[in-house]
Amino acid sequence: MDIVFKGEHLLPGQLGQFFIVLAFGAALFSLICYYFSAQEDVAKSDNSWLRLGRIGYWLNTVAILGMGVCLFYILYHNYFEYHYAWSYTSRELPVYYIVSGFWNGQEGGFLLWYFWTAVLGNILIWKAKSWESPVMVTMALTQVVLGTMVLGLQIGSAHIGSSPFLLLRNAMEAPIFKNPNYLDFIKDGKGMNPSLQNYWMIIHPPTLFLGLASLVVPFAYATAGLWKRRYKEWVAPAIPYALFGCMILGTGVIMGAFWAYESLNFGGFWAWDPVENASIFPWLVLVAAVHVLIVFKNTGHSYFTATLLTLLSFVLVWYSSFLSRSGILGESSVHAFTDIGLFWQLVIGIIVFLAITIYLLISRWKELPITKKDEDTYSREFWMFVGAVFLGLSCLQLILVTSVPVWNAMFGTKLAPPTDPVKQYNIIQASFAVVIALLSGFTQFLKYKQTDIRRFFITTLVYLVFAALITALVVYATGVYKLNFVFNLVMLCAIYSVVANGKVLADAIKGKFKLAGSAVGHIGFGLLLVGALISAGTKRVISENLTGEQYSAEFAKDENPKENILLYKNEPIKMGEYMVTFRSDTIEGAQHLFNIDYQRIQNGKVTEGFTLRPNVIQAQGGMSSSPDTKHYLFHDMYTHITMTNVITTEPQGEEASHGEEGDDKKYDAPVTHEIAVGDTMTYRDGIIILKGLNKNAKLQNIPLTDKDIAVGAQLEVISHGKTYQSEPVYMIKGRSVFDFGKKVEDAGLKLRFTKIIPGKTLADGKVEITVYQQPESKKKFIVMKAIEFPYINFLWAGTIIMVIGFFMSILRRNKELKPEPVKVAAQPRVKVQKKK
Structure with a gap:
């Protein structure tokens, strides 16, 4: 006998599931119609297949919007009969965190990716002109593959996708679900991980997923060019979209770094975590692809490399998604999702787009416009090609080491990850950065095809000497000279890149404005390297523990006791040039904030005072801490709690004491x-x-x-x-x-x-x-760590400047696109008879 459950709100879920099926069917219909539309004989006869393809894609877009509305309605109204709402939200969450709860889980993340691909496809329908049919075949195929990720169908024992509209009673087995009134016992959801209750959770994932989704567009142009044998024509329209992908994906990655710096307690902005590494795989390859695409557009050289890198960048989007969402990195990354049954679907996604890449390149190999003449050694295109190779090698090293769990799963091996991965990554990636930064500098003095060698060497040498002088001052003033020699080389090359591109920017202001975008982008990249080197390489722990206190053996496993100081409540302690006092703790919503007063004392006088409020979360697995930071123009003061005996704050109210x-x-x-x-x-x-x-x-x-x-x-x-x-x-x-x-x-x-x-x-x-x-033994105390990050604002400023450079380059490349000629049907000639 079926149980009739009471109080469930089934309509929004049923409607949402209908939209999921509709979106998948519409994408499949659009794929078929666009495929036939792209055939030569069909395209010349009529546009009916083209119109049907558009209708299918528009219907897919509408259905995705419908899915989003239904899911948000469920989350907003706290319908905890749905597994997704119960897993990621609670009644106490404000609306803006309910919005971020939309993409908190895997299903929501795929839905966000689904949505951005739909938006980009509609832009292509509007802008692609003669490329619409072959390009939209790839866009529709992507929507079909993404649609399977949220389909939520069960065929026998096999599951296809995981639906965000799955009911809680269907997602798990428990005695409570035998009760028709089970919802009376579910008063609230599990809520959101406190570390995710941050404004960056609202803006970082949408930006990152837009960046990941945007890489399908240059991939679609490349596949269309190979498929339709329009080998050279696809490059020009693909470059602006590739630049857009670089800009948005790079912004999303740096947003994640800033989020980590502001909200996580590992003491920095980048930890070389496997999921962090995976996020930059496609970005590195796409940046390399953009440079080689520009080389081909200007000289006709390096066509195969440009095409291969463009195609691989989107394949790596799928591989990165596999690493972070399949559960394969569960033991090696704190950021990876667990497997929700999509392991093999993600593998199939990789195979689909990798197979398209391999098939098109092999089948068209003999027809590709590959030049037999080698590039001149003193030409810009040669060294841009070299730079792209080093970007690719940088990415390859990251992939090989990050994928150790994948190799173990594939070959049954027991390879261990590096014992000190941060040190290994820092040294190897810094070596690649030396070459890339150097090339981004001196290539600006080269010209395409032919360069005045004498003038090039003089100019390069002058600016290199100037950069060396600045570098000597910087490394001495900041203490970078104490670091590994490779890091000093990176500093020299980064400053050289800034100086050389500064000269190009000055020329651009005088009239060569088309060079401004690349110059600004390279200046930003150089400043980013400078800021990262100084802040990470010379950061200073100022919470020195000189008492010999070890706190506990368990504490010493994760933290260095010498870098953590003990503060009893209201008892000031001298810490470097500051006097610090743990004043109080307060609970604000889900946050347990600790108020720590800082006072800078010089000559017996307080010259500065401020309060930092790091957050501590008590969880089943232990304590989780989020830092607070005092920002200065030239350094940051970063503080987080590493131990405390304070669990909650008791109310300060009236207490009757009668007997x-x-x-x-x-x-x-x-x-x-x-x-x-x-x-x-x-x-x-x-x-x-x-x-x-x-x-x-x-x-x-x-x-x-x-x-x-x-x-x-x-x-x-x-x-x-x-x-x-x-x-x-x-x-x-x-x-x-x-x-x-x-x-x-x-x-x-x-x-x-x-x-x-x-x-x-x-x-x-x-x-x-x-x-x-x-x-005394019950006095509240905290153990805290304080780190000073010098000149970290160069990192954030460099990022902003680099993004501006990408945007300027997009504007330039869009202007270079020549409008496609409008074909006007020939009119039949009419003979006019003269009057006799």
């Missing part, structure tokens, strides 16, 4: 003081002054009559240079006596007004104040 111990056991034995107004009491960490008595004290939710008495003791607590106000209350109501204590958490105190000792008047008498103080 009950309450939580008094948490404190040392109480001390009573009989004092008058103006008197001072001392305690271990400061003093307490009775400033006055409030005869009209009010108590929340306790109404008082004229016969009742409520008096508040107005106390001022001074501890470690901080002043706090507190007012415990003594009350007589009817024939009963009560006192309501007040906690001063930041001072580790609880204060009770326990007796009135009358005089002639209330003001003349004395009162009894009972003071409870937290024991």
